[in-house]
Amino acid sequence: MSSITEPSGNQGSVPFFSKQATVAKPGFSRWMVPPAALAVHLCIGQAYAFSVFNGPLTKVIGITQSAADDWSLTSLGWIFSLAIVFLGLSAAFAGKWLEHVGPRRTMFTAACCFGGGFLVSALGVHLHQIVLLYLGYGVIGGIGLGLGYVSPVSTLIRWFPDRRGMATGMAIMGFGGGAMIAAPLSVALMNHFRSATSVGVAETFVVLGIAYFISMSIGALAIRVPPVDWQPAGWTPSAxxxxxxxxxxxxxxxxxxxxxxxxxxxxxxxxxxxxxxxxxxxxxxxxxxxxxxxxxxxxxxxxxxxxxxxxxxxxxxxxxxxxxxxxxxxxxxxxxxxxxxxxxxxxxxxxxxxxxxxxxxxxxxxxxxxxxxxxxxxxxxxxxxxxxxxxxxxxxxxxxxxxxxxxxxxxxxxxxxxxxxxxxxxxxxxxxxxxxxxxxxxxxxxxxxxxxxxxxxxxxxxxxxxx
The missing domain is CATH 1.20.1250.20 (MFS general substrate transporter like domains)
Incomplete structure (x- = not known):
């Protein structure tokens, strides 16, 4: 990761995923940052729609109805709970790391964790091992949720010192609205992949994992931080x-x-x-x-x-x-x-x-x-x-x-x-x-x-x- 470099004026090259590489150049519009933040928050907002998988996951073996060895709803409920717990833990404990490495590396790590969590969960469904769903969506995906939630917000605040509330509202609105996209999309994908031998969840997890990884990575690549002491044109803050x-x-x-x-x-x-x-x-x-x-x-x-x-x-x-x-x-x-x-x-x-x-x-x-x-x-x-x-x-x-x-x-x-x-x-x-x-x-x-x-x-x- 650190071998990828990009030019940095007369200072030679700096690692592409370093904080220095994300400093915006003259002429960069701060209005390019909210779409990058939304590219992440609309994805991780899927967490609020995870319940659409609960019913089908209770029929992975029985297909049309729950079989004796199928998972119960109480067992499945821990997947979402673990995701929220690790959201909070990762956001709390990775804060210093975020400030040190910058938003690009943090957001890309979030993309790897959140997208990868779906792939591990898909393997768990295929092997019918619920511990892999706990690990995949709950732990790994939860870490992706936490890192993806906080990293764009801090960047937006720095770009919009004159409109901090509006800036954070734009991104976090995406988290609230992500489920409105994810719920119908997930149902449509499960219906598409459903067959006599599959409820379509594993295949849906694979598609979502890849799609979310791509979208969040685009946001990570597009993100920029303002130069030191930058402020909007014509804005003069009081002490x-x-x-x-x-x-x-x-x-x-x-x-x-x-x-x-x-x-x-x-x-x-x-x-x-x-x-x-x-x-x-x-x-x-x-x-x-x-x-x-x-x-x-x-x-x-x-x-x-x-x-x-x-x-x-x-x-x-x-x-x-x-x-x-x-x-x-x-x-x-x-x-x-x-x-x-x-x-x-x-x-x-x-x-x-x-x-x-x-x-x-x-x-x-x-x-x-x-x-x-x-x-x-x-x-x-x-x-x-x-x-x-x-x-x-x-x-x-x-x-x-x-x-x-x-x-x-x-x-x-x-x-x-x-x-x-x-x-x-x-x-x-x-x-x-x-x-x-x-x-x-x-x-x-x-x-x-x-x-x-x-x-x-x-x-x-x-x-x-x-x-």
């Missing part, structure tokens, strides 16, 4: 924007973990995601039980699709809005409006107001998605851009924690309520009221965030050394 708490100073990735701001923002993301992710996973069942004999399974599926659209759109709209009103104010809206809507939702269900019920959850899910896309810009405002990719990676452990806490709250509280005689239509009342309380706690955490103390800022000498 510190007090109103929006945007600092021009930088905090080292290790030092960031010694500040209260990191842990407050961690809680802000954790509480916002916890309040949305559990509902997202139970949306279909929830609306059918809340409006029994009124909402059909098909209508519930439409409700889930609508939530996905608002989840995706909210990532761009809210993050872009944060450029104007500030990141802290944006999260104030998330927590205050979210708490009010969660408090009102049981009343909408009890009075049969389906339209208001649907609208409330659409707004809630838009803010769920907006939380993901706004937080990288929030971190850049607080800690500077020098190590924002690594800091963002470590903050994503909040996502992993919320991925456990949210579903557990929704599922177990509902089960407890039903077991104690509460009607299914009313079983979510306590849950959503708890979610409202969590959002109030998040409001307080966000309120406590202040600008980082000067003692944590890096000196010019430290910045020059990158340490």
């Amino acid at each position: 510190t924007n007090q109103k929006k708490m945007i600092s021009r100073n930088h905090v080292h990735i290790d030092q960031a973990l010694k500040t209260p701001q990191f842990y407050l923002i961690w809680l802000v993301l954790f509480l916002n995601v916890t309040a949305g992710i559990g509902i997202l996973g139970q949306a279909s069942v929830m609306i059918q039980e809340s409006f029994k004999d009124t909402v059909t399974a098909a209508a519930a599926a439409g409700f889930v699709g609508l939530l996905s659209l608002f989840n995706m759109g909210g990532r761009f709209v809210w993050a872009s809005a944060s450029d104007w009103i500030g990141r802290k104010n944006t999260y104030f809206i998330f927590f205050l409006l979210g708490a009010v809507l969660y408090y009102l939702v049981p009343g909408f269900a009890a009075s049969g107001q389906i339209a208001l019920f649907v609208l409330a959850y659409c707004v809630i899910l838009s803010m769920y998605g907006g939380g993901f896309s706004t937080v990288p810009a929030y971190l850049a405002d607080m800690f500077g851009t020098a190590f924002v990719g690594g800091i963002h990676g470590r903050l994503l452990t909040a996502w992993a924690a919320a991925g456990v806490a949210g579903p557990v709250l929704v599922n177990y509280i509902r089960a407890y309520e039903v077991a104690h005689g509460v009607a299914k239509a009313d079983a979510y009342t306590m849950t959503v009221h708890i979610m409202a309380v969590l959002l109030v706690v998040g409001f307080v955490c966000n309120l406590l965030i202040r600008r980082v103390d000067d003692k944590h800022h890096m000196t010019d000498a430290q910045l020059a050394k990158g340490a």
Whole structure:
């Protein structure tokens, strides 16, 4: 890999995958970077559509129906869980490496892991060894997810210091929308490869693995980082924007973990995601039980699709809005409006107001998605851009924690309520009221965030050394 070189002016040649080789030359348009980021995020967003394989994977041997030796849904459920766990772990622990080697090598490594994970999983299906699916999609693919998620975001923030929210919203919107492409594509491929001896999953995994590797590699090759001290033409930042708490100073990735701001923002993301992710996973069942004999399974599926659209759109709209009103104010809206809507939702269900019920959850899910896309810009405002990719990676452990806490709250509280005689239509009342309380706690955490103390800022000498 290091033997491939490209010219670098009078300095001879530098390794093609090195950070130096990705520095943009004069005349490069920063608007070429968002498509490169989308080429990665639209691919790894497939993770949200992995459930389309669960049914066919339970019939790999039986083909038309599950055989005695086929995998169970509970066994298959660990594939996605492992992928999310390793997404969080790789994003957290590879942060320093990302800042050292740059986005091209990181994104190409993500392409190898994510695409290769599908190929290992295809072998697992062919040999009917579920451990290979755990290793392939869960571990190797999960590492690709984490590296692919954080590397384009930090680069976009550096290219768009004047529109950080919009820039991160563009990329992370792709992650939210990737499933909308992957789900129908995966179903179409499985139908194409289905035969009397195959459910078509292994062949689909091979095609997807190759396609995702190519797309993500194109993004890796196209990515560029701005030269040192680059800024958009005509844009002159103030030393510190007090109103929006945007600092021009930088905090080292290790030092960031010694500040209260990191842990407050961690809680802000954790509480916002916890309040949305559990509902997202139970949306279909929830609306059918809340409006029994009124909402059909098909209508519930439409409700889930609508939530996905608002989840995706909210990532761009809210993050872009944060450029104007500030990141802290944006999260104030998330927590205050979210708490009010969660408090009102049981009343909408009890009075049969389906339209208001649907609208409330659409707004809630838009803010769920907006939380993901706004937080990288929030971190850049607080800690500077020098190590924002690594800091963002470590903050994503909040996502992993919320991925456990949210579903557990929704599922177990509902089960407890039903077991104690509460009607299914009313079983979510306590849950959503708890979610409202969590959002109030998040409001307080966000309120406590202040600008980082000067003692944590890096000196010019430290910045020059990158340490």
